[in-house]
Amino acid sequence: MxxxxxxxxxxxxxxxxxxxxxxxxxxxxxxxxxATGSTPVGTYRELARxxxxxxxxxxxxxxxxxxxxxxxxxxxxxxxxxxxNDNLFNHxxxxxxxxxxxxxxxxxxxxxxxxxxxxxxxxxxxxLQLLGIGHNGHIGFNEPNDKFIYGTNIVKLTxxxxxxxxxxxxxxxxxxxxxxxxxxxxxxxxxxxILLALGKGKAQAIHDTVHGEIDPKCPASILKAHPNTIIMVxxxxxxxL
Ligand code: F6R
Numbered sequence: 001m002x003x004x005x006x007x008x009x010x011x012x013x014x015x016x017x018x019x020x021x022x023x024x025x026x027x028x029x030x031x032x033x034x035a036t037g038s039t040p041v042g043t044y045r046e047l048a049r050x051x052x053x054x055x056x057x058x059x060x061x062x063x064x065x066x067x068x069x070x071x072x073x074x075x076x077x078x079x080x081x082x083x084x085n086d087n088l089f090n091h092x093x094x095x096x097x098x099x100x101x102x103x104x105x106x107x108x109x110x111x112x113x114x115x116x117x118x119x120x121x122x123x124x125x126x127x128l129q130l131l132g133i134g135h136n137g138h139i140g141f142n143e144p145n146d147k148f149i150y151g152t153n154i155v156k157l158t159x160x161x162x163x164x165x166x167x168x169x170x171x172x173x174x175x176x177x178x179x180x181x182x183x184x185x186x187x188x189x190x191x192x193x194i195l196l197a198l199g200k201g202k203a204q205a206i207h208d209t210v211h212g213e214i215d216p217k218c219p220a221s222i223l224k225a226h227p228n229t230i231i232m233v234x235x236x237x238x239x240x241l
Pocket of ligand 1: 034035036037038039040066067131132133134135138139140141
């Protein structure tokens, strides 16, 4: 695990986008694992800028997102499919059919979860996995737990996550309390992982990830066992390192 601390979120976004650019230059049909949330927005903006300049070509790239709220249609403006279209896919030359977000509205969520893992396997696995981190150390929506959950799974969101994300909904009642999340096993099988964190609110989780024991109570701590993980933080998120 290597850790880089950046002075500003803008510098972090530029550096993260460069990791993607290098990966896609090396393997044009790269399989990316992608995250939503506030943290990667600057990186996605930078990727779109590099794409406009002709410096990254997404035409053969395939993507698999980490998670989706249970019960939100892809057209809902707080669904993660909507987020990805709005923040990245609509601004780059990716083929929409090559982009995948877990389905949160199927009749059988566990069948959808299994099918998602099979689809990622069939694509050859994730080449480069982008992660944010929750205040509680979650990655994807894999919340603190007694054990690491291997496969894509249906998660009950914790109070910490509900508090962090309810601001995007008119009221807390409107926010789904369950999500479908790519599992820890799928993340760990990614050939490379890049985890981004911004702001003081993430400082404890970053400290526990980097300095703590591997412990399912801080799911991101499993990344210590990953052979190729880069952690990029701003000075606030890195303030307890
Ligand atoms: C989102 C995801 C989550 C977020 C995390 C941080 O797809 O998987 O793990 O990365 O909750 O969210 P932000 O960036 O909004 O602080």
